[in-house]
Amino acid sequence: MSEIHLTGRPASPGLAIGPIIVLTAAVENRTAIGDPAQEAIALQAAIEAAIAEIAKMIATVQGEVADILEFQVAMLEDEALAEGAYDAISAGVAADHAWRSALDAEISGYRTGEDEYFRARAADLADIRDRVLACLNGGGAAAEITGGSIVTGDDISPTTFLGADWTRGGGIALAAGSPSSHVAMLARSRGAPMVVGLGSLSWSGHPPSMALVDGDTGTVIFDPEPETLRLFEHRMAAANAARAAAAAGRAEPAYTADRRPIAVLLNIAAPEDLAGLDPAICDGIGLVRTEFLFEASRGLPDEDTQYEVYRRILDWAEGRPVTIRTLDAGGDKPIKGLTVEDESNPFLGLRGIRLSLARPEIFRVQLRALCRAAVHGALKVMLPMVAVPSELGRAAAMLGEEFTALKAKGIACACPPLGIMVEVPAAALCAEDFDTAFYSIGSNDLTQYTMAAARDIGAVADLNDAGNPAVLALISRTCEAGRRRGVEVSLCGDAAADTRLTTALLAAGLTTLSVSPIAVARLKAAIAKVGS
Amino acid sequence: MHDVNAGRAAETFVPLTASAVLVNPVGLHARPSVKLTQCAKGFSAKIEFALALDGPWTDAKSPVKVMRVKAPQGATLHFRVTGPDGEAALAAVLALVHDGFGEA
Numbered sequence: 001m002s003e004i005h006l007t008g009r010p011a012s013p014g015l016a017i018g019p020i021i022v023l024t025a026a027v028e029n030r031t032a033i034g035d036p037a038q039e040a041i042a043l044q045a046a047i048e049a050a051i052a053e054i055a056k057m058i059a060t061v062q063g064e065v066a067d068i069l070e071f072q073v074a075m076l077e078d079e080a081l082a083e084g085a086y087d088a089i090s091a092g093v094a095a096d097h098a099w100r101s102a103l104d105a106e107i108s109g110y111r112t113g114e115d116e117y118f119r120a121r122a123a124d125l126a127d128i129r130d131r132v133l134a135c136l137n138g139g140g141a142a143a144e145i146t147g148g149s150i151v152t153g154d155d156i157s158p159t160t161f162l163g164a165d166w167t168r169g170g171g172i173a174l175a176a177g178s179p180s181s182h183v184a185m186l187a188r189s190r191g192a193p194m195v196v197g198l199g200s201l202s203w204s205g206h207p208p209s210m211a212l213v214d215g216d217t218g219t220v221i222f223d224p225e226p227e228t229l230r231l232f233e234h235r236m237a238a239a240n241a242a243r244a245a246a247a248a249g250r251a252e253p254a255y256t257a258d259r260r261p262i263a264v265l266l267n268i269a270a271p272e273d274l275a276g277l278d279p280a281i282c283d284g285i286g287l288v289r290t291e292f293l294f295e296a297s298r299g300l301p302d303e304d305t306q307y308e309v310y311r312r313i314l315d316w317a318e319g320r321p322v323t324i325r326t327l328d329a330g331g332d333k334p335i336k337g338l339t340v341e342d343e344s345n346p347f348l349g350l351r352g353i354r355l356s357l358a359r360p361e362i363f364r365v366q367l368r369a370l371c372r373a374a375v376h377g378a379l380k381v382m383l384p385m386v387a388v389p390s391e392l393g394r395a396a397a398m399l400g401e402e403f404t405a406l407k408a409k410g411i412a413c414a415c416p417p418l419g420i421m422v423e424v425p426a427a428a429l430c431a432e433d434f435d436t437a438f439y440s441i442g443s444n445d446l447t448q449y450t451m452a453a454a455r456d457i458g459a460v461a462d463l464n465d466a467g468n469p470a471v472l473a474l475i476s477r478t479c480e481a482g483r484r485r486g487v488e489v490s491l492c493g494d495a496a497a498d499t500r501l502t503t504a505l506l507a508a509g510l511t512t513l514s515v516s517p518i519a520v521a522r523l524k525a526a527i528a529k530v531g532s
Numbered sequence: 533m534h535d536v537n538a539g540r541a542a543e544t545f546v547p548l549t550a551s552a553v554l555v556n557p558v559g560l561h562a563r564p565s566v567k568l569t570q571c572a573k574g575f576s577a578k579i580e581f582a583l584a585l586d587g588p589w590t591d592a593k594s595p596v597k598v599m600r601v602k603a604p605q606g607a608t609l610h611f612r613v614t615g616p617d618g619e620a621a622l623a624a625v626l627a628l629v630h631d632g633f634g635e636a
Binding site for chain 1: 553555558559561562563565566569570594595596597599600602604606623626630631634
């Protein structure tokens, strides 16, 4: 038999070789009990059993995987899901039939969505449907998937995926499916190569015995010739070596190909973002957003609450620098009772440092908490939305006053260095005029103010490009000011994590980039290629 | 199971309204829907949302109904909240949307 090449869409990267397992929809017919009341009870019991099964799985997983299963539980617990089925049952339809029709109707609503992401949720609904049907039939779980196998079929459900062992390799080759499906997300997180959309996999009774899955290009080769297999194994060995090198590099300091050191910092929104992270993966924290403190609780957080949070972050950093941004409310981040409502253009209104200076009684509480936290590590304080030097001057005076007052009371405190966020073009153009301890470029706002285009307005989103020469010129100008004044310049917006921009950002003069923890390994790998 | 006071309470409270733009990359999908409904269920107020000011209004406590709306990124969610803890409920759901449901 000659080998068969099929091309689909890549859904999870990597290469896999293994024996084929063909998934078949194996839901048997069940005999209805007949009485609508009993049928309704049977369906309710099946739904509850399905919830219990998934809940058991949740206990064994974390993060993204748990979220997917929690979504399934939330859907099953919602009476709206089975409403149509119960209606049909009371009209005399058997429970399995009623459930299947109701879910199929729900699924077709998802399949007709314009957004691929919503269409992909159809697989989760199908998973829910089949699990409840299996419970109705009193049947056990689907066929066991042996580790190291290539699973093929029309589509695969998240719970089927989770029932298999992916630690021993293996991959997925699907006739249908979607790169946006939960299974694809799971496959990416477990490192299982996956290709979807291969089209009809009809083997006319003779399924192939082996397959090669190339999740990078989206190709699958069934029953490969010995030479094809040998070349593929060779590629796999090389790819494994490269991946091992990248993973090891996450905890290593970042250098460009021409050995320039680049500091990689973390952006976080709350101390919880640091859970389970090794501080060795970064050179410090470049941005702590403090809005969460003001949003999560009702009322404004008091000094002690803020102090405890800042201290926890400094403790985690083990002496590495931590830059905390003062409250950046307003614009797209309104806070009830604090920000001004009904501004005609909130992005050009009372936001960031402007709001803090207008509400000194709130700002001073934060400054006091920061001064007290500063004794626990290398704390730096950053002011958002600064446009003119007098804003920095007024904030610096308040910081000094609060520090002096704390000290006079004998409270342990330190006066942290005060820097500005460069996100208003005026601040970038006149960066050298600011008596700031550091500059941190907020590329999201800098881009939208420079290009006069918001990224959440689809019609102009293409103009919102941090790689535009005008934005890069402002970044470069800020770096030049930092060099002349001998202070650090970093960039903490989304542009830092966009590895297509890494070369341009480093060329503009940046030597410090701050990204979310998940982007660290990828950014370090991109930095290593710059200048090669 | 139905709270007999809910209807009466709803009559005596003026509906509060506010809107927010969905900023998280893929819209109001699985995880954000669960977060929104969990948040909404924490309040006794009736919480509804719509993509247009004139409705149709969707119960923000039902993940199945929230998912049916298929709200994409950039969509404006109009909220309508009625009940004794309406103000806190509205602030909470708005904070969640503004925060992109905690997604980067």
